[in-house]
Amino acid sequence: MSATTQATDAGPRSRRVLVAGAVVIAVVIAALGWLVWPSAPEPMVLNTGTPHHLVTLTIDNVRLGNTDIDVTVTDRAGAPIDHAAVRIQANQLLMGHAGQPVAAAPSGPGRFHAFAVPLMMTGPWDLRLTIDTHHGVDQLTLPLWVGG
Template sequence: MTATTSVAPAVDPAVRAPRRRLLGGVVVAVVGAVVVAVVVGWLVWPTPPGPVVLHAGTSHYVVTATVDSARIGGTAVEIDLSTRARVPVDHATVEIDAVMPLMGHAAPPAPAESAGGGRYRAAQVPLMMTGPWELHVSIDGPAGADNLMLPLAVTG
């Protein structure tokens, strides 16, 4: 039996240098592509929407509604209620109905509890699907009863 050993052929240094440069260029390109992908992903990643503020008025009242989250599910709605002279209205009954007229959906009325200073809060107004909704606000206060509608776009 004879043992044979193999010896790797010597690689010319002139051949190694272009290979190293090519490998270094590929590594730099991959790292650059990853950095670009991370930056682009960060820029286009959806951020949770903030509160939506809606304004409306009737012959008796001025209403500012703040919807905590215009997304599917239950959301809190705060109503700032004042007279046309901008005096806060306390001792009123406020109800909020979420209606999606295009689909015929309507949630049960959500009563808004008084928080004082003309502020009323409904803790859970259900928004069942994405699309255009209407918040129907019913007010029964010292100046009389009024109804108004606030348009709201609900996202996923």
């Protein structure tokens, strides 16, 4: 066999090896990218209670600006409290900023939704909840950290 025949036979074979290697590298890079790609943040869930109520706050996306907050209110046995007036006030501790209380609208059995609670800077905040039911008023404070 001549040198010319050997070079011709090696050409297509080496191309197949190069293509297969490139495919393997692309698959490895895609898999690594999928593993390290940032996922959407999980909702933040804060739980608290009073002698009369259990309260859960859910914040889908803790961020600067106006943030929606869901509130679930039940009695101590877990039955939803439907007839309540729920308000949330955000207070920034370091700078002494106090936002206006935001009324939460009923959104289901024992559930309330507060639209556009203002969190206008990073750092520690207090979320002050007022729950006004037929049996009295509960006031709660939950800490929250807002990052940049």
